[in-house]
């Protein structure tokens with residue numbers, strides 16, 4: 117365990133070097149739930165909703181890409197991915213993340229799956245280790261129609277880069293309390309979380325939270341009044357409010373007003389990001405996650421936070437365009453409303469050998485560029501279609517290259533879990549052309565010349581295999 121004692125600039129310190137987040141563009145207006153269910157309950161605000169072509173893995177990919185916008189690619193030792201709702205069991209989801217981010221083969225990729233506590237666990241262990249780690253967490257929250265989980269949940273992902281260098285925050289202490297009690301649970305394969313009576317969960321949560329806070333402060337010789345910010349994750353809003361009362365003088369993160377709901381495993385990270393974007397140097401942040409026990413991490417901001425571009429990545433994403441998701445569409449995406457399937461043959465099962473042969477293309481959107489004439493190709497070519505030179509291509513990643521819609525068609529007949537399919541040809545800045553699907557787009561507002569960004573999505577699932585590939589989505593930032 118590194119002590120990070122030297123913050124005087126002579127010894128490189130270890131801590132969180134950079135962060136990223138992703139909130140899906142889809143928004144469900146909560147008032148629509150009441151209109152459809154006619155249950156007399158009033159609901160206000162909007163919750164972020166992962167689209168039909170997003171899963172916890174693709175959300176994490178986007179959060180990591182958001183992180184890489186703020187920092188040059190580091191020499192990573194490992195990428196760790198945690199979620200309570202993994203796209204695959206047995207097979208690694210971190211491997212998909214690793215490949216989609218086009219990370220070097222030598223970077224280890226590990227999953228921390230299943231429980232809500234994995235998220236804070238992966239962050240705490242990374243902060244206490246010596247390896248340079250990309251720590252990604254994501255969650256998609258489900259609930260039965262009309263339930264509090266449906267209304268109070270949110271879908272999101274976060275990413276933190278932990279390593280040695282010029283950190284935004286350094287760890288000052290850790291405490292954990294592990295306890296076995298039944299608050300929230302879900303059997304494998306079940307779509308929604310079950311929970312015991314609210315009051316029981318509240319009492320158990322507050323009890324372990326109090327214990328973790330005391331254990332942490334005692335170990336570092338500080339008083340509650342020495343804590344500037346308190347971040348609480350893993351519990352419902354009302355419970356978090358009661359936990360906040362344990363350190364009433366600590367400031368709470370505030371977020372974009374349009375985003376409501378708790379993003380489960382990603383919530384602690386989202387709130388920590390909100391604090392980092394608002395904090396001053398030399399402030400103490402107590403991160404507390406309550407889930408089958410409690411974990412407390414004390415972080416201290418460095419001068420580096422004042423150099424943050426104040427880019428407020430969450431606000432930026434919300435202002436980058438959101439899309440209204442009708443309640444019926446949301447229910448059918450979540451398997452709560454079974455609709456008549458498209459009258460087309462089911463898509464074929466993706467081929468494992470083909471995916472392996474073209475891994476960098478399929479997962480990393482890596483095309484090729486001819487070294488003789490500079491022409492760029494997607495998918496990668498061996499022989500240049502322009503100058504005819506053979507075997508002189510170099511790999512060229514297009515994932516982060518801005519593009520524009522050259523032409524598009526709206527297809528109501530093609531197979532899609534959420535028709536219509538919008539097929540487009542996009543032209544990349546600097547050359548390269550790709551026929552692909554568009555997503556997060558309102559067909560009515562689409563135009564030729566529309567600026568787009570590539571995004572990693574799940575095209576469909578067939579034969580128990582997720583077919584991941586890249587789509588383009590509107591992006592007005594360029």
Ligand SMILES: [Zn+2]
Nearest residue numbers: 486489500503
């Ligand atoms: Zn050429």
